[in-house]
Amino acid sequence: MPQYLKDDKNLLSPTGRIKHAAQIMSNTRPPRNAWDPNNDFPSGLNDIINKGLSFFKKPSADGNPRNIFIIIVLLLLGVAAWSSIYTIPSDSVAVVQRFGKYLKEVPSGLHLKLPFGIDSALIVPVKRQLKQEFGFKTPGATDPYQSAPGNNGHQETQMVTGDLNAALVEWVVQYRVSDPSKFLFEVRNPSQTLRYVSESVMREVVGDRTVDEVITIGRQEIESEALIKMQTLSTKYAMGISIDQVQLKNINPPRPVQESFNEVNQAQQEKEKLINEARRDYNKVIPLALGEKDQRIREADGYRLKRINEAEGDVARFNALLTEYSKAPQVTRRRIYLETMEKVLPNIKSKVIIDTATNNILPLLNLDSGSITMKQGAQK
Known part of the structure; x- marks a missing residue:
């Protein structure tokens, strides 16, 4: 180590060396490349620069590395890169x-x-469908607001109907995040707020109906009305949530009267079953009878029209014959006779033709039919 470094104890520290180097450089010519072998820096300044560069490479007297500064810089760069990419x-x-x-x-x-x-x-998650359960819990759910905290799930289901009866109502609300900025910044704890809104709306809708409607026939109307009211309140409160579906699960009366309600439901179901069977038989028999009635009426109308047309045709034919007969009686009489015989004779199987001028005839034996047929001609 140079003598001037030994004489000045401040130069033993890194800060002292840097200050000493700056003082020397301020009294010399403009700085040049310290790594240029042809430079003409003073030998003392070269020693200081070389010592400064090797300071971070050599271990200190207590064994700690001198390049801690480089490690810190690399760590900062790594943390910056890690925290800037997502x-x-x-x-x-x-x-x-x-x-x-x-x-x-x-x-x-x-x-x-x-x-x-x-x-x-x-x-x-704006494309994922989220849900909240009321009255029950799905095992393995990761969303803390999917079910009621603690043992409050049973209290959520206890409701009073419009006819002052009690009912245990379980339901599910399925929703999506439609506006992330409103979901994060407009309302504090929007998922918990949605639970309060859903419970309030369901109690209002159930309270407007009787217990029979809630348990049996009014489920679909309750779901539709609750969905509309929940969406209206979500929009009013700027929660950034879109309600997709409200679905009722189990609706039961309180446990002390549950057996009686089950018997009533079974009787009502049996009643509906008998009514449906009667309607089935009615729809099967009545249309068949109506069809047969229409068929008989059409057949009667057809027969009536047929007889009327035939009678009118016979009258028209007779009038036409009468007109022709009045013009030529002999000719018309003979033509009618011939036309009549033309229709009658083809239907007779056995024919016996006798000359009218014959005075005596012999009896004829009809061997085809097994009987004797005898015909005589009329005398003029």
């Missing part, structure tokens, strides 16, 4: 905040942000 799943978007203030929304994929907590990204 990935968003395909079913989500990220809400970016800068120093806690809303900045923008970014879609799914790989993105960059300012490191060291300057920018922060909150991932919101």
